[in-house]
Every structure is written in structure tokens, then in C-alpha cells.
Amino acid sequence: DVKVTQSSRYLVKRTGEKVFLECVQDMDHENMFWYRQDPGLGLRLIYFSYDVKMKEKGDIPEGYSVSREKKERFSLILESASTNQTSMYLCASSFLGQINNQPQHFGDGTRLSIL
């Protein structure tokens, strides 16, 4: 069965800390995505990657960076956490392209609180 695993369900950090969110998929997907989900704003794309060491900015990349050293793992990094980065973070993966309507598969999210 398809599996996207996010390392933490809940995380509490302090402002100014460097925060790492980890995501692993076991489906050999080329694409991986990081979103944040906020009430009333839906899912907003932070960064995505279509290959190892490749990355592209999404709609809200400011304050974030990513790392993809291996195909199955995609990390989101908050360089210096701020309170406005308190949110639910969702990782997703998919095959490259949408031939046969390949869906994005999501993890269950990490709820991050920055104090």
C-alpha cells in the first residue's frame, strides 16, 4: 500500500530555532511536495521537487528551504522559525506527470507550533 510518512505528528519549537521536518515515501515517486494548511487558506505549496537534488519554489517559499538527497526523502527546513510559521505541514508525493491521473499521495501531517 502507498505510504508517505512524516516523522512527527506534533512538534513544538521556539522562535529563532532551525526546524527540520522529514518526509519519506516508499512508492519510488519522482515528485515530492511540501504544503502548509491553514484554516480558510487551504493548501499552499511551499516547495516541490521532481528529482533528487532538484527543487522549485512554490507559492510561499519565504522562510523555508528544502533538501532532497535521496529519491525517497524530502526535508523541509525552517531556517529561523517564527510564530507565523505555526501551521499544519503536509508532505505529498506522486509519479512525474499526470498520465492516467496519477494522484498526489499525502502524509498525515505535522502540526508545528512555534512559541
Added chain:
Amino acid sequence: QQQVKQSPQSLIVQKGGISIINCAYENTAFDYFPWYQQFPGKGPALLIAIRPDVSEKKEGRFTISFNKSAKQFSLHIMDSQPGDSATYFCAASTDGGATNKLIFGTGTLLAVQP
């Protein structure tokens, strides 16, 4: 910049009723329109999707209606059940699916009352 507008924000429907969620878009380059369903504590999962060459797609109790000229599409849930209570997101893709990058609507929280 919100490119996919979704309404309503929340919806309460009685068991057996029809739930209708609407989305509108501006970018005529969009060519793939999926709907995702999210239960509490879980990530979203693909429910049903449509491409603009058809006006309707039905899968069980779920139907997408697509109006290309109006740049609108909607999700209809027939015979709504309490188990359908979830958040629903519409989405759109603009690049022919090359990167599978999606733009999501703001979500609709559906509650189906028994």
C-alpha cells in the same frame, strides 16, 4: 494570489441529501481538476478528477460537473452519509500534468447530520 475560488467554506447537510461544493477558476490554461477529501487527522486523498474535454464524471455517489465556458466546476455528493463528513478541496493543474503541480482551493468543511 488565489487562482481557484471555492465555496461554501462550510456546509451542513442532512443524511440522504445532496451536498454541492463549487469552484471557480480564472486561468484558462488549467487542464486537470481533481477533488481531494480529507478526514480529521489524515492527509487529503484523491476522490475524483476530471479533464475539460468532458462535462461530467460520475463515480458512485460522487459527480463532478464541469462548465468550461463559465470556468466553474462542482462536486455533487448524492445520498450524503455521515461518513462523508470531511473537508473537501478542489484543485487545478496548469501545465498539462508535466510536474503534477496542483493549485488548491480553500476547502469546504462538510458535516452530514444523521
